[in-house]
Amino acid sequence: MPSYALLPRKVPHVATKYRRIVTEIPAPESIPALEKLRRYEPQSMSGQPPVLWDRAEGIQVFDRFGNAWLDWSSGVLVTNVGHAHPKVRQAILDQVGRGLVHNYCFPSEIRARTAEALARVAPPGLDKVFLLTTGAEACECALKLIRTWGQKVGGRSAGKPDKITLVTFDNAFHGRTLGAQMAGGIPALKSWIVNLDPDMVQVSFPDGFRGPDTSFEGFLRALAQQSVKPEQVAGVMTETYQGGNASFAPPDYIQQLRAWCDRYQALLVFDEVQAGFGRTGTYWGFEHYGVVPDLICCGKGISSGLPISAVIGRKEVMDLYGPGSMTSTHTGNPVCCAAVLASLQVIEEQNLVRRSAELGQILQDEVRRVGRRYPQHVGAVHGRGMVAAMHMVKPGGIEPNAPLAWDVVRRSVEKGLLMFSPVGYGGASVKIAPPLVTPEDALREGIAVLEETLAEAVAEVVT
Numbered sequence: 001m002p003s004y005a006l007l008p009r010k011v012p013h014v015a016t017k018y019r020r021i022v023t024e025i026p027a028p029e030s031i032p033a034l035e036k037l038r039r040y041e042p043q044s045m046s047g048q049p050p051v052l053w054d055r056a057e058g059i060q061v062f063d064r065f066g067n068a069w070l071d072w073s074s075g076v077l078v079t080n081v082g083h084a085h086p087k088v089r090q091a092i093l094d095q096v097g098r099g100l101v102h103n104y105c106f107p108s109e110i111r112a113r114t115a116e117a118l119a120r121v122a123p124p125g126l127d128k129v130f131l132l133t134t135g136a137e138a139c140e141c142a143l144k145l146i147r148t149w150g151q152k153v154g155g156r157s158a159g160k161p162d163k164i165t166l167v168t169f170d171n172a173f174h175g176r177t178l179g180a181q182m183a184g185g186i187p188a189l190k191s192w193i194v195n196l197d198p199d200m201v202q203v204s205f206p207d208g209f210r211g212p213d214t215s216f217e218g219f220l221r222a223l224a225q226q227s228v229k230p231e232q233v234a235g236v237m238t239e240t241y242q243g244g245n246a247s248f249a250p251p252d253y254i255q256q257l258r259a260w261c262d263r264y265q266a267l268l269v270f271d272e273v274q275a276g277f278g279r280t281g282t283y284w285g286f287e288h289y290g291v292v293p294d295l296i297c298c299g300k301g302i303s304s305g306l307p308i309s310a311v312i313g314r315k316e317v318m319d320l321y322g323p324g325s326m327t328s329t330h331t332g333n334p335v336c337c338a339a340v341l342a343s344l345q346v347i348e349e350q351n352l353v354r355r356s357a358e359l360g361q362i363l364q365d366e367v368r369r370v371g372r373r374y375p376q377h378v379g380a381v382h383g384r385g386m387v388a389a390m391h392m393v394k395p396g397g398i399e400p401n402a403p404l405a406w407d408v409v410r411r412s413v414e415k416g417l418l419m420f421s422p423v424g425y426g427g428a429s430v431k432i433a434p435p436l437v438t439p440e441d442a443l444r445e446g447i448a449v450l451e452e453t454l455a456e457a458v459a460e461v462v463t
């Protein structure tokens with residue numbers, strides 16, 4: 001991934017209801033802070049557009065120099081109820097005011113209420129909640145529970161437990177820690193590990209584009225090709241939709257996977273770190289598949305801003321570890337819990353799941369319409385509800401076109417539409433993820449900017 005040059009560019013001024021660009025971009029006055037970040041942070045942190053965030057409220061992000069962006073990033077799919085929603089903000093302030101800002105695993109009422117609230121929004125049967133801090137941590141915990149489960153229900157031969165295989169998917173992303181990266185399906189992200197676990201295997205993700213075989217037989221074949229017997233599988237974990245490309249699997253594939261997991265006593269885990277809390281037009285993304293997993297990993301939109309995550313699951317799995325042996329220092333931090341409770345309340349009060357479905361339909365239709373105008377450059381548009389991705393390709397094929405995707409993002413940011421840098425396969429997906437509270441006129445304004453940007457980028461980028 002390249003980083004953006006810190007050279008201010010003259011760009012046309014913009015003044016609309018939702019966007020204001022009045023300086024060069026990056027804003028010249030932001031350069032000292034941007035340079036300080038480059039100096040003191042690892043260069044890995046320099047991949048996002050050079051917008052110096054000063055304040056973010058609702059659907060907008062502001063710098064200190066008079067610019068305002070319409071936000072299509074939601075941070076990184078975090079602020080489902082909008083940035084700094086007044087109720088979330090007040091709940092945080094109230095909790096700080098009460099004087100409890102840390103509790104470790106000691107009991108607290110707010111952690112009890114948060115666990116209960118999350119169990120209530122989960123499907124019946126998934127009624128134990130372990131609060132953690134990051135999405136990767138939730139996925140690591142799920143991996144540990146899967147393997148532990150496999151050892152409990154499977155046999156043992158030749159001095160080794162029989163049922164320890166973890167199945168995940170090509171192109172999957174579950175976070176950047178060791179286990180999460182081993183479970184991930186992006187080879188470049190895990191080459192540093194060198195000694196990959198032979199009992200963690202990946203199969204093709206059936207998105208119908210990068211993974212053209214969408215039949216469940218493809219799953220069975222991929223296991224057989226890797227000499228994995230179904231009885232060896234302790235669990236299957238998948239992002240509900242593959243985050244990088246906003247790609248879903250066909251419902252009948254997942255339904256067959258659910259039945260297969262039941263048959264072989266393997267756990268089915270959905271990583272809902274991106275998909276949960278209304279993002280896809282249903283409360284949980286897996287509702288699109290008509291199945292219920294054994295474990296759900298949550299993060300991002302769970303609090304709309306503060307760092308907290310969770311694993312929600314069936315009692316017999318969640319209780320595999322005895323008292324004191326599955327814990328975390330910052331589990332259920334009280335201030336983060338306050339943000340979760342307020343955020344869940346806003347999702348309910350403002351009917352944000354229905355809103356995500358309704359507004360999401362406009363988003364999906366419009367982004368597909370825009371994509372169809374450039375069939376040589378937009379290989380596919382995936383997504384549901386309020387998340388979409390345009391897969392930019394080199395003309396005449398499906399080879400990813402990262403420079404074009406980067407150009408689209410840069411130009412959008414210069415016009416006051418904030419997106420994070422391209423992600424997904426070959427780093428060539430332009431990802432769209434507005435807060436669920438976005439008004440329709442703001443959504444349409446963003447789409448018009450995208451359309452304009454795409455026309456310019458396609459005309460200028462040499463491929």
Ligand code: PLP
Pocket residue numbers: 134135136137139173174175176239243271272273274299300
């Ligand atoms: N799982 C999915 C699907 C994600 O999209 C992410 C982050 O982008 C993670 C896990 C990791 O979350 P975190 O960055 O909070 O560790």
